[in-house]
Amino acid sequence: MTDGLKLNIVPFVSVDSMMKIVMGIGVERFLVDLAAYVEEDFRRWESFDKTPRIPSHSDDGVIELMPTSDGVLYGFKYVNGHPKNTRTGRQTVTAFGVLADMASGYPVLFTEMTILTALRTAATSAVAARHLAPRNARTMAIIGNGAQSEFQALAFKALLGVNRLRLYDIDPVATEKCARNLAGRGFEIIKAKSVEEAVEGAEIITTVTADKRNATILSDNLVGEGVHINAVGGDCPGKTELHRDILLRSKIFVEYPPQTRIEGEIQQLEPDHAVTELWQVMTGQVAGRESERQVTLFDSVGFAIEDFSALRFLRDQLEAFPFYEEIDLLADPDEPRDLFGMLLRSQK
Amino acid sequence: MTDGLKLNIVPFVSVDSMMKIVMGIGVERFLVDLAAYVEEDFRRWESFDKTPRIPSHSDDGVIELMPTSDGVLYGFKYVNGHPKNTRTGRQTVTAFGVLADMASGYPVLFTEMTILTALRTAATSAVAARHLAPRNARTMAIIGNGAQSEFQALAFKALLGVNRLRLYDIDPVATEKCARNLAGRGFEIIKAKSVEEAVEGAEIITTVTADKRNATILSDNLVGEGVHINAVGGDCPGKTELHRDILLRSKIFVEYPPQTRIEGEIQQLEPDHAVTELWQVMTGQVAGRESERQVTLFDSVGFAIEDFSALRFLRDQLEAFPFYEEIDLLADPDEPRDLFGMLLRSQK
Numbered sequence: 001m002t003d004g005l006k007l008n009i010v011p012f013v014s015v016d017s018m019m020k021i022v023m024g025i026g027v028e029r030f031l032v033d034l035a036a037y038v039e040e041d042f043r044r045w046e047s048f049d050k051t052p053r054i055p056s057h058s059d060d061g062v063i064e065l066m067p068t069s070d071g072v073l074y075g076f077k078y079v080n081g082h083p084k085n086t087r088t089g090r091q092t093v094t095a096f097g098v099l100a101d102m103a104s105g106y107p108v109l110f111t112e113m114t115i116l117t118a119l120r121t122a123a124t125s126a127v128a129a130r131h132l133a134p135r136n137a138r139t140m141a142i143i144g145n146g147a148q149s150e151f152q153a154l155a156f157k158a159l160l161g162v163n164r165l166r167l168y169d170i171d172p173v174a175t176e177k178c179a180r181n182l183a184g185r186g187f188e189i190i191k192a193k194s195v196e197e198a199v200e201g202a203e204i205i206t207t208v209t210a211d212k213r214n215a216t217i218l219s220d221n222l223v224g225e226g227v228h229i230n231a232v233g234g235d236c237p238g239k240t241e242l243h244r245d246i247l248l249r250s251k252i253f254v255e256y257p258p259q260t261r262i263e264g265e266i267q268q269l270e271p272d273h274a275v276t277e278l279w280q281v282m283t284g285q286v287a288g289r290e291s292e293r294q295v296t297l298f299d300s301v302g303f304a305i306e307d308f309s310a311l312r313f314l315r316d317q318l319e320a321f322p323f324y325e326e327i328d329l330l331a332d333p334d335e336p337r338d339l340f341g342m343l344l345r346s347q348k
Numbered sequence: 349m350t351d352g353l354k355l356n357i358v359p360f361v362s363v364d365s366m367m368k369i370v371m372g373i374g375v376e377r378f379l380v381d382l383a384a385y386v387e388e389d390f391r392r393w394e395s396f397d398k399t400p401r402i403p404s405h406s407d408d409g410v411i412e413l414m415p416t417s418d419g420v421l422y423g424f425k426y427v428n429g430h431p432k433n434t435r436t437g438r439q440t441v442t443a444f445g446v447l448a449d450m451a452s453g454y455p456v457l458f459t460e461m462t463i464l465t466a467l468r469t470a471a472t473s474a475v476a477a478r479h480l481a482p483r484n485a486r487t488m489a490i491i492g493n494g495a496q497s498e499f500q501a502l503a504f505k506a507l508l509g510v511n512r513l514r515l516y517d518i519d520p521v522a523t524e525k526c527a528r529n530l531a532g533r534g535f536e537i538i539k540a541k542s543v544e545e546a547v548e549g550a551e552i553i554t555t556v557t558a559d560k561r562n563a564t565i566l567s568d569n570l571v572g573e574g575v576h577i578n579a580v581g582g583d584c585p586g587k588t589e590l591h592r593d594i595l596l597r598s599k600i601f602v603e604y605p606p607q608t609r610i611e612g613e614i615q616q617l618e619p620d621h622a623v624t625e626l627w628q629v630m631t632g633q634v635a636g637r638e639s640e641r642q643v644t645l646f647d648s649v650g651f652a653i654e655d656f657s658a659l660r661f662l663r664d665q666l667e668a669f670p671f672y673e674e675i676d677l678l679a680d681p682d683e684p685r686d687l688f689g690m691l692l693r694s695q696k
Contacts, residue, residue, distance in 0.1 A: 007437060007438055008363060012675065014675060014676035014677065015356060015676050015677065015678065015679045015680070016676050016694070019690070019691050019694040019695070020694075020695075022691060023691065023694065023695045027691070049404055051402070054399070054402055054413070054415060056397055056415060056416075056417045056422050056450075058417075058419060058450040058451070060450065060451050060452070060453075061450075061452075061453050062453070063417075063422050063448060063450070063453050065402070065413050065415055065424060067402060067404060067413055068404075069404045069406075069411075071406060074404050074411050076413060076426070078424070078446065078448075078455070080448070080452075080453020080454070081453065082451075082452055082453040085452055085453070085684070086684045086685075088452070089355060089684070090355055090452055090454060090684070091678070091679060091680070091681075091684050091687075092684065094453065094454065094678045094679060096455070096677055096678075098426065100411060100426075100428070102404075102406040102408065102409075102411070103406070103408050103430075104408070104409075104428075104430055104433055104436070104438055105408075105409050105410070105411050105428020105429065105430040105433070105442065106428070106438060106442065107426070107444070112676075112677055112678070112679065114678065114679035114687070115679055115687065115691065118687055118688075145685075146685040147681075147684065147685050147686070147687040147688070148687075149688075150688035151687075151688060174685055177683070177685065177686055177689065181686070181688050181689050181692060325675075327360065327362060327673075327675070328362035328363050328364050328460075329362065329363065329444055329460055330363065330439070330442045330444075330460070330462065331363045331439060331442065331460065331462035331463055332363070332439070333439075333495075335525070336433070336434045336437070336438070336439050336440065336495065337434075337493075337494040337495050337522055337525065338495070338525055338529070339439075339462070339463065339466055339495040339496075339499075340466075340495070340497075340498035340499060340529050341525065341528075341529050342367075343367050343370060343371065343375070343463065344529060346364070346367040346368075346371065347367070347368075347371045
């Protein structure tokens with residue numbers, strides 16, 4: 001120990017603690033405040049070390065590491081994607097992450113990120129839509145009513161004022177679950193029986209299915225002029241949701257092109273197809289939506305900087321919402337060169 | 349939960365637990381048994397996904413992720429290197445790691461790795477020396493008597509029968525500490541006053557200094573015929589310990605050439621200078637030491653597969669040495685698609 005600091009200790013936010021923090025802050029306020037961190041980090045995009053995620057594939061799925069740094073802090077997320085997991089009662093996607101101090105290399109936060117990722121994905125979608133969706137959009141279709149759907153709905157309500165939802169899922173049980181979870185939260189909810197019915201009158205279309213193929217969740221004829229498409233579900237090679245023709249008539253916005261070209265909807269297009277980087281819209285360097293009739297598309301795959309924002313945001317909440325354990329993660333010998341002596345003395 | 353399994357729980361081995369496990373097994377037995385796992389994984393080198401470590405640099409140091417997988421298990425280590433940390437009572441190097449199941453993507457072990465890395469580095473050095481050092485070597489010089497030195501000494505004793513140590517450090521306090529920690533463990537110990545004195549009569553020379561420059565810890569004239577050099581300290585760009593002439597007259601063995609060419613002693617050589625991959629010696633595909641007079645050099649930088657072996661070994665000890673906590677790391681809703689419902693119900 002030095003100066004009474006416990007240098008060996010790292011705060012750990014468990015799943016249970018995360019739920020306490022989110023409910024303590026309130027889901028909508030959490031999303032709004034987190035969105036501010038996401039937007040702040042997008043605005044200083046150029047100050048980050050960026051790399052496509054580092055995957056390890058197997059027949060059953062993928063495990064990925066997503067690191068990034070702004071030179072002061074370092075963050076990474078571990079995330080898996082295993083579609084068959086639901087058969088054994090496991091989550092398709094789970095995640096955890098670490099925030100660390102670049103000056104010392106010491107971790108400053110270790111946290112579950114399954115819940116946190118759902119929140120940051122929704123916050124990022126809403127931040128993008130605030131720059132891209134038609135003005136005063138109030139109606140959103142959500143195609144795919146699984147684990148991410150309620151978070152998307154609440155983020156769009158809290159950040160854009162969306163208050164009419166048109167839900168559709170191939171499994172009506174999922175739609176029922178989503179509608180039930182969102183009841184009493186200020187939405188007018190339509191449970192649609194088809195994609196066609198869901199998109200009727202919607203100014204924003206969110207696709208967030210778990211289909212693992214190159215599927216056509218949304219066909220071209222269903223996308224009217226002026227719509228903003230928030231495409232969240234297509235996020236790995238061989239997994240897309242939109243018909244290619246939609247892409248060809250949309251203005252496409254992405255997080256990090258080298259990653260999105262591999263993982264996003266635009267994997268269906270030529271590698272040099274023009275896309276706009278979202279951060280440049282936020283900084284005002286390039287235009288977002290250019291007309292009321294333009295179809296805008298946020299081809300979201302999730303990037304490490306969004307996780308970094310989420311880690312940074314969470315760390316800043318821990319003083320007011322001290323729900324964490326202190327874990328003994330780092331060896332802390334009295335004399336740094338005497339690791340072995342620490343080991344010997346530990347048993348006395 | 350499913351079938352009574354707690355799917356959300358991951359065992360966590362803290363620093364304190366790691367010390368209990370190591371002391372419970374005994375340091376030397378731990379090193380011998382761990383070495384068997386390291387050798388087993390080197391022998392099936394080709395079955396691993398391999399990538400050079402993924403670094404994030406700052407002015408003060410580096411944070412690295414080191415992932416690998418054999419298709420069944422996945423492991424990664426987080427490790428930092430911050431030379432100035434000792435000024436604030438922190439470790440120059442700290443580490444933690446995760447082992448995960450490739451079939452589900454779920455972590456199965458989260459552990460401190462500062463102590464574990466010291467053990468795996470020493471075990472790997474001794475495994476290499478068993479294939480490369482002169483037969484019946486009993487005397488080892490250790491140049492650099494810091495945090496790694498005792499582990500090296502004990503690994504060489506346990507795996508090769510080394511029982512004479514010749515210690516040298518530019519700081520005599522470090523040598524005193526090393527000699528004190530190793531007292532009563534069956535070594536004849538010489539505290540040398542110079543590198544020259546240390547290497548006298550040594551059949552194995554281990555260099556494990558923390559010098560952060562391209563230093564010449566060992567000059568060419570000090571290396572006699574037939575010696576095995578175990579070069580552990582040079583492990584990042586701009587940090588080497590051996591004079592280039594030593595490399596030119598040695599047969600050089602490395603872990604993973606793409607990483608060693610950047611980080612190892614061989615960064616001083618042409619990028620196409622011939623090196624031998626250690627795993628091929630272990631499988632018998634290529635020769636190790638070819639004559640009694642040959643100088644052999646293990647240019648060790650530490651590779652992800654060694655951490656994988658260490659994680660795998662540790663996991664297999666937890667049944668007999670159940671020193672771990674169970675941490676609530678993974679969200680586990682009753683219905684995988686109902687993450688939001690889990691959140692809502694958590695506060696009831």
